Amino acid sequence: MTIEHIGIAVKSLEISIPLYEKLWNTPCYKIETVESEKVKTAFFKLGDSKMELLESMTEDGVIAKFIEKKGEGMHHIAYAVEDIHAEMKRLQEEGFIILNPEPKMGADNKWVCFLHPKSTNGLLMELCMERD
Secondary structure (H helix, E strand, O other): OOOEEEEEEEEHHHEEEEEEEHHHHOOOOOEEEEEHHHHEEEEEEOEEEEEEEEOHHHHHHHHHHHHHHOOOOOEEEEEOOOOOOHHHHHHOOOOOOOOOEEEEEEOOOOEEEEEHHOOOOOOEEEEEEEOO
C-alpha cells in the first residue's frame, strides 16, 4: 500500500480552493462531483501525493455531518492498492470493519472502499484502485 491521497472536509470549495492553492503553491487540477457520496471534490498534486478537498452537496451528507461534529479538517487517508477485492478480503479476515461490501466508483477514476473508524483507532481509511 502507498498513500494515494489525504481527504480534507471543507464547508466551501469556492473559499477553500484559493486558500489551499496559496498554501500549497500549486493549482487545483481537477474538480469533480461524486453523486454516490453526495460530495464535490477538488484535487491538488503535492509531489508524489495528492490532497482532496471534500464539500458536501447536501445538508445531511456525510461530509456535512462530519463538519458539524468535528469542524473542517482531515477526514480520511486513502491508500492505493493493486487489487481492491483481495485487500478488502484480507482486511475483513484480519477483523477490520468494511463499510461497503463491494468497491464503488469514487473520484479521480478510482474504485473505492472505506474502513470503519471503529476498527482503525478512530481514523476513516479508504482503499483506492485505478479503474480500467
